[in-house]
Amino acid sequence: MREVIELYVNGVRHRLEVEPNRSLLSVLREDLDLTGAKYGCGEGQCGACTVLVAGRATRSCTTPVHLVAGRSILTIEGLARDGRLHPLQEAFLEVGALQCGYCTPGMIMSGVALLNANPDPSEAEIIRFMNGHICRCGTYGRIVRAIQRAAQKMKEARP
């Protein structure tokens, strides 16, 4: 029961023959070899698999691929433009908001979604928005700081 579907990932169109109920995560990782989104739980509990679908932070592990056919998908691999990091990626490096880095792509994608919707989030808003993400290395405080720093950078970059 394979179907042909079209996925728009990081601005590139892909025509794929897949079983429509497969998770977006497994299609990204196994069929498109985009392994930036990670598997951490498969039940929507950890956020490691987060990508943006039409700008919204989405758990790709619990998203059947047919639901996102034709919609624009952004993964961590597509976040930097022409080799220039997104301000939040820069902020993660500046703050040192990672240890093993396994949670990082998901954290950054959610952080980007948050900043797009709310350019100046308070600490409480960041915590509420990010609470579905797990960092077992415990870098939460640094991630909050990185998001705040990116918000500041983005504010300064606006004309």
Add this chain to the structure above:
Amino acid sequence: MRHDLWTPSGEPERYELFATSVPEGASESTDGERPLPVTRRQFCQALGAGVLVLLLREVRAVQESGGGRRAEIPSMPREISAWLHIANDGRVTVYTGKVEVGQNIRTSLTQVVAEELRVPMERIHLVMGDTDLTPFDLGTFGSRTTPVMAAHLRRVAAATRELLRDLAAERWKVERWAVEIAEGKVRHPASGRSQDIGELTRGQKLSRPIPDTVTLTPPTEWRIIGTSAPKVNGRAFVTGEHRYTSDLKLPGMLYGKVLRPPAFGATLVSVDTREAEAMPGVIVVRDGDFVGVAAPSTEQATRALVAIRAQWKTTPQPSSREIFEYLKKNEIEAEGRSRYVVGSLEDGWRLAEKQWQQTYTVAYIAHAPLEPRAAVAEWKDGRLTVWTGTQRPFGVRSELARAFGLPEDRVRVIVPDTGSGYGGKHTGEAAIEAARLARAAGRPVKVVWTREEEFTWAYFRPAGVIEVRSGMKGDGTITAWEFHTYNSGAAAIRTPYAIPNQWIEFHPTRSPLRQGSYRALAATANHFARETAMDELAHLVGIDPLEFRLKNLKDERLRAVLEAAAHRFGWGKPKTAPDRGMGLAAGFEKGGYVATCAEIAVDRATGEVSVLRVVTAFECGAILNPDHLKNQIEGALVMGLGGALFEAIEFENGKILNPRFSRYRVPRFSDLPQIDVVLLDRRDLPSAGAGETPIVGIAPAIGNAIFHATGMRLRSLPLAPNGLKGETRLP
């Protein structure tokens, strides 16, 4: 060593707490050097031209024997523990068997090499955890990287620097003392000559062992060590470019899955794999109790697995409800048993005006590294190569060699920088599974455990029971201290307090769950019991807990962190609100000294305990990288908060009842307290590791704070898995 613990793979359990059998020629004090796996000639050929410097040292192997005594075994030949290569283009490659699992040692080790070699960090690349390329290493655990490997690499780099000086002096016919090295260049200021180290070594084929005496750069002159250099290659992590084991893809690779028993200890009675075998592209492997499948995608593999019908025979197993009685009743004679006796307890009791005793317990908990166990295996030309996230690449190589009856030199284990471990990735289960499937499939196979598998078939931090008895004089001077730990382990079992009469004993027991190493091992359990007991004793004699500790403490380094933490925290100030409380704890382990103060709040309506703020003071000798050290401490506090308040593995009759993040609560953003870290930098002291010890103080500090807030003394970890609701004692 073998334990009578149940193991799913049939591999001997390695329980680091008791790990007394080290590989031949290895020793704790040298971190286990062993000769090159490939011949040195082959290795040097592979490297091409350039300068290779080897750290060769006399290894006096020392083996732990029972009771913690050390038995010397005769002197070994000089062996290699680390090496460094300078290529013609001036790039420096350093080879170490350690692995990067998020503790940022790739960065700190690069710093020490950059410092001693006088080369910018960007020019240095570390090859880590590859059993074909790197020297033998016992494993990345026990906070040994900083005290041992960083020290080795400093010597290698310093010796290389001196060699470069020799080369330049020879070439330029000048005095060697007049040659300077900086920024990757050798210079002779008097004549104005200057050359890049790559040019200097071009065309040379030199390999040189390190002299016994090398001059290291004194801490007062450090320019790179001791700075907060950012994570090496951090960019690859924030762009998703870095490939963890679970991200690797080889040509023709299949995805593997393994059939799991319904309960621990179950044996396979019958299995019907016909339906799975009929699925296109699916390969089914049956080998004794091992049944696995490989397929072109994870989904297909999962479907094939579901189609397998198996019957298992189960046997009754103990449950978490009765675990503590079970441990107390199932003491065993095992090698790890140890006992420390100081003075005489009889004297201690005689001098005591107050006597007191209590029992503490800790639950099994899971490491739950965010990247579950994963491996990619490939058989080629009679050799097996496995990429896997493990803290013991050479140990996993041995496991593989044994499992497949291969000589070790036909097995290669490569460890890509891994999605953390916390002591939970010492073993090679996924590696063996992937290799089995790959052999049968005749193609590379990747196995990535599901979260549920990771929660069920990995190993756990041991549960334990700890009994404490103590006697004091009326003024709070402790005269007697008796401490019995069942199962948790012996790490940090000895008290740092100056007590004249002590009896401290570790009692190994049977364990219904597979158990093993965890960040700081039993130091967490033993500190929880000890530091809660100290708090109870302080209250018994009506002395402030800080003052009580200081009164019984001589160790200057421990006093220093305790005072630093208390000062920053504002210890001794009155409660800020009636349902708030403050607690503290201190301790020492693996060369690190830690003191933690915590302030908590209890919500009376919901019973919820929240940790508002934590101050931790830490001292581990000279600091290599302050920001990464802070990061480790913050991370340890957050992780420790989970074990302190709510993490516990529940099990019943051989089944884990909460093997998912939706059932097993781990700390999240909303649990995060305000964290303040005070670092004490002792450049006059050698550096110790810091990935583990900072975790030990948080649980007792929180428990003591809960007592301060509510008057309720909680003696089991986790302290409040469901908050304090239903606690009849809540005033």
